[in-house]
Structure formats: structure tokens, C-alpha cells
Amino acid sequence: MRILTYVSLFMFLFLSSCSGFYNQPTGLQKAVIGEGTAASSLLKNLPTPKEQVVVGVYKFRDQTGQYKPQENGSSFSTAVTQGATSILIKALEDSKWFIPIERENVGNLLQERNLIRSTRQEYNKNANPNDPQLTPLLYAGVLLEGGIISYDSNIITGGFGARYFGAGGSVKYRQDRVTIYLRMVSTSNGKILKSVYISKTILSQAVDQSLFRYVNFKRLLEVETGYTTNEPIQMAVSEAIEKAVESIVLEGISDGILMTDDPKEKVEALLEKYKEDNEIADNSKIYNRILDTKRASFGVELSGGAALINGDYSSPKARPFAAAGIKLALSPSFLLSASTNIFALANKNSIDTSYVSLNLNTEWILLPKDKLSPFIYAGGGYGFNSKAENNFTKVQFGAGLEYLPTRNLGIRIFGEYNISFSDNLDYLISGIRDDYYYKFGVGLTYYFGKNRGN
Known part of the structure; x- marks a missing residue:
């Protein structure tokens, strides 16, 4: 069984590098017309x-x-x-x-x-003087x-590698x-x-894999493979x-x-x-x-994830949330957003209740002309439970990353901290500290309209 495991690992390492082996120069090659x-x-x-x-x-x-x-x-x-x-x-x-x-x-x-x-x-001493001469x-x-x-x-160099119990590989590149x-x-x-x-630009890459493992007493298995390409x-x-x-x-x-x-x-x-x-x-x-302005003047966002309460009970449980909102670009770096959030807060063996909140945020895009940019935001909101009871006001702030695969679509991950001005979110008033909750999620934003200039 152990031998089968090592053979399987060897085959994986070999096949993962097949692209280099498929073009091995195993023989003489004839002259060819230069590549385009x-x-x-x-x-x-x-x-x-x-x-x-x-x-x-x-x-x-x-x-x-x-x-x-x-x-x-x-x-x-x-x-x-x-x-x-x-x-x-x-x-x-x-x-x-x-x-x-x-x-x-x-x-x-x-x-x-x-x-x-x-x-x-x-x-040609007797040549005809009227014969054509060399052309000019x-x-x-x-x-x-x-x-x-x-x-x-070496304007850019880097790579990645991992090794576990003598088996691993690495990738390196240089530009x-x-x-x-x-x-x-x-x-x-x-x-x-x-x-x-x-x-x-001129790219050079190197890929290698290796296995170094004792398969039995005084029996060592060592395998190496890899290839390098240079433009x-x-x-x-x-x-x-x-x-x-x-x-x-x-x-x-x-x-x-x-x-x-x-x-x-x-x-x-x-x-x-x-x-x-x-x-x-x-x-x-x-x-x-x-470096050009990526986001248009208006945006529509959908997001979802998990909410986690920090209240008077112990053992909080993560519960789902969903949100929908609109955005207005005040400048390439600053946006104003309004959203509706539906979320649940729960503790083990105690509460599990749903809330709705209306949020208004100001968002700062740190790198507005890049496809991948961090962002931070802050604002205030108003919340209530599913029966329109237990109302509360709050402030929130958060941070995340947004990636734009196209000019109109943004994919983001974020974390948010909500500070409520109520100690009754978990339906237990205890102590002097109000109840808070966290949100962690992913979202999609569709941007449309004209760009907000440079």
C-alpha cells in the first residue's frame, strides 16, 4: 500500500511537468524557417x-x-x-x-x-560604346x-514553493x-x-518538483523533475x-x-x-x-456572507446575511452608497433572530486606477427586527479588496464592524456595554454610466 502511494505521488509529480517533457530535444533537428x-x-x-x-x-x-x-x-x-x-x-x-x-x-x-x-x-576593349553601363x-x-x-x-522576479515531508515543488519567474x-x-x-x-518584456520561468522519502529501512526514494523556459x-x-x-x-x-x-x-x-x-x-x-479610471458613475451591488454577534451571551453562532444597494461616485476615489441588509444574529442555546438595517456609507477606493484595490468605508444606519420591534441606531466601518475583471464588474471581499447604540440586540440587557456584531462577506458590483473623470 505504501509503495502504491509513492508510485502515485511520483506519477503526479511527473504528469504535472509533462508540458516540459512533451518538447524534449531528444534528437537532431533540421533547419527551419524562422518563427514569426x-x-x-x-x-x-x-x-x-x-x-x-x-x-x-x-x-x-x-x-x-x-x-x-x-x-x-x-x-x-x-x-x-x-x-x-x-x-x-x-x-x-x-x-x-x-x-x-x-x-x-x-x-x-x-x-x-x-x-x-x-x-x-x-x-572589353572593343566593346560598343553604346552598350548599357552599370545602372545608377x-x-x-x-x-x-x-x-x-x-x-x-530582473525588473520583476518572484516565485512560489511548498514542501511537505520531503515532497514538494516550486515555480520561479523573472522578467x-x-x-x-x-x-x-x-x-x-x-x-x-x-x-x-x-x-x-522578456519572460523566463523555471518549474521543478522533487520527492525525498524513506520508503523502508535503508531504502531511500528520491525523484526530481522540472524544466526551464526562456523567451x-x-x-x-x-x-x-x-x-x-x-x-x-x-x-x-x-x-x-x-x-x-x-x-x-x-x-x-x-x-x-x-x-x-x-x-x-x-x-x-x-x-x-x-492607470485610467475604472469605475463608472453609478453602481448596483449585491453581497452576502455571515454575521456574528458580540453581545451578552457566550458562544455566538455565525448566521447568514444578504444585502443590496446602490452607489454614486463623487470622484474616482470616493463613493457614496446606500444599502438594505437582512441578517440574523444567534447564540448557541439562546437567541436566533432576524434583523433588517438601512445603511449609508462613504467609501474610499485607495487605488482607483488599478484593477485590484483595497477600500475602506464608514457610515451610519438604522436597524429593526423582523417584526419592526427592537429598533436601534448604529455606526459601522469596514475594509476589503475589490477586483475588476471588466470595466463594469467588481468582485469584492470585505469585513465590517457594527457598533449599535443598544444593549438589547440579543434580548438581554446586562452590564454597561452595548451589543456589537461583525459581518464578513463577498459581493458583486455592476458599474454603469460615464466614468467620473481622472
Whole structure:
């Protein structure tokens, strides 16, 4: 039976890591065409140009001078690719908007053309002077300049692990970020026509599981498994460059610098989507925090949970409660709420009675522009039992967390402390202290109407 338990545990640990084993490099692999990125399809679906632009790229290289980070020792391998010019030229060609011309190694091109001329002059002495000569080189209408200006390591690191009696596992992650700038320069007057800034995060993850257990006297079972994934830096740089080329084209179309033959509706849809992306970028901060006002002007809330009395009897029992209310946003951070609550208060072997209360609260959202925010609230209310007897006034305050999976829906958990100005909630007047009660619950809030500004 014990052996079966350990075999089952081993199978669980193995299967939980199957995703890494399914792609084990167990043999030689043939060369394949390079993978595309998330930006590749967008780049190839840009509007059709009215006329392609001849573009020259002299250099687009790593300007950070940064070496790969290592835990031990030093490395003379650079953190990012030194061939970003080639990536940019490929992206320009894929966009169909540009005709890239050779400028990075223009010296090699000119030398080869000189060899052609000298060879023709030496071996074609009787050549017809009317024979066509070498065609002239294309010259660029615009130049693309810029480079990789930043590579930040370990902007976020973290993980999780657990171990019990020699069996456990862990997950670790690390996030880096690469940043590029790209600008388009007119060769006729040197004016910078457009400049864009793109960043891309790079994720690394490690998963491992292990089992270390004595299965019998002098019999030790030890099992280890795991895998690590690292997002290729070259693909991250490629995606950033492709996104930069897309942005240059769309901004050029928007400002009338570049012209397209596509239908106006298609172009306007692409520009509107690009405008939305820019608005998100303007409201975004590091760590993918989008800082815009999340909650609308009005809200309707339903909640439920448990209520617990703190009165004159011992052994209080948790009893259910339900509440419904409305909210009005006074500002992005402050809300005014009114609610009706139905709840029960009980003690073991003594009372079990139902109450209704009407509450009015002022609520403070601490992080109004984040999806997950703590909140605190306070206010007053009036309560009575189910027979409209035993009335009482009270004040209440509480705190909790709210998460917004969408702009209209809020999910919250909270705890609340109610201080009543009555010693008769449990139908026993004893001592000088009034009766109190707690509420712990979860709720859903639906927000609608216009946002309350920034």
C-alpha cells in the first residue's frame, strides 16, 4: 500500500511537468524557417501603399553596451543581438511600404561596382560604346535611425514553493525588458518626420518538483523533475522592431506623410485601433499597470456572507446575511452608497433572530486606477427586527479588496464592524456595554454610466 502511494505521488509529480517533457530535444533537428512574432501578422496586414518609399538604414544597433547578466563570474556575450539592422530591413521589406537599399555595408557594394567597371574596361576593349553601363544606385528618400537603447534585467522576479515531508515543488519567474527607438528622417532637408518608442518584456520561468522519502529501512526514494523556459531575446527584439515599423507607417498615414490606396473605412478602422493602443500606452505605467479610471458613475451591488454577534451571551453562532444597494461616485476615489441588509444574529442555546438595517456609507477606493484595490468605508444606519420591534441606531466601518475583471464588474471581499447604540440586540440587557456584531462577506458590483473623470 505504501509503495502504491509513492508510485502515485511520483506519477503526479511527473504528469504535472509533462508540458516540459512533451518538447524534449531528444534528437537532431533540421533547419527551419524562422518563427514569426505576434507583430509579424499585423505588419503584413498594413494598408497597401500608394507608392513605396526608398529607405536607407546605415545602422540600427545595440546602444546599451550591456553584457549578459550572470550570477557567478563575468560574461563577454552581449545581452541583445548585434544584428538589429538586419532585423529592421526584414521588417521594412515585410511591411510592403518600403524599398530597403544597402547602406550598412555600402563600402562593399561600391568596391564591387568598381571591380565590375575595371573588368569591363580591361577585357572589353572593343566593346560598343553604346552598350548599357552599370545602372545608377538608388538613393534614399528617407533614412531610418535609432537603436536598442535599453536592456533592463530582473525588473520583476518572484516565485512560489511548498514542501511537505520531503515532497514538494516550486515555480520561479523573472522578467526583463528591452526598449528601442526608431525615427524616420527626410534626406531632402534632414527633418525628423516621425519618432516612435517601443518596449517588450522578456519572460523566463523555471518549474521543478522533487520527492525525498524513506520508503523502508535503508531504502531511500528520491525523484526530481522540472524544466526551464526562456523567451528568446532575438524574438523579443524582432517583435519590438516590427511593432516600431507598424507604428511609423500608421502615424505616417495619419499625418499625411504616407499615402495609401486602400478603402477609407479600412484605413480609419486601423487608425482607430492604433489610437486606442496609444491611449492605453499613455495611461500605462511599468509592470503593465493601466492607470485610467475604472469605475463608472453609478453602481448596483449585491453581497452576502455571515454575521456574528458580540453581545451578552457566550458562544455566538455565525448566521447568514444578504444585502443590496446602490452607489454614486463623487470622484474616482470616493463613493457614496446606500444599502438594505437582512441578517440574523444567534447564540448557541439562546437567541436566533432576524434583523433588517438601512445603511449609508462613504467609501474610499485607495487605488482607483488599478484593477485590484483595497477600500475602506464608514457610515451610519438604522436597524429593526423582523417584526419592526427592537429598533436601534448604529455606526459601522469596514475594509476589503475589490477586483475588476471588466470595466463594469467588481468582485469584492470585505469585513465590517457594527457598533449599535443598544444593549438589547440579543434580548438581554446586562452590564454597561452595548451589543456589537461583525459581518464578513463577498459581493458583486455592476458599474454603469460615464466614468467620473481622472
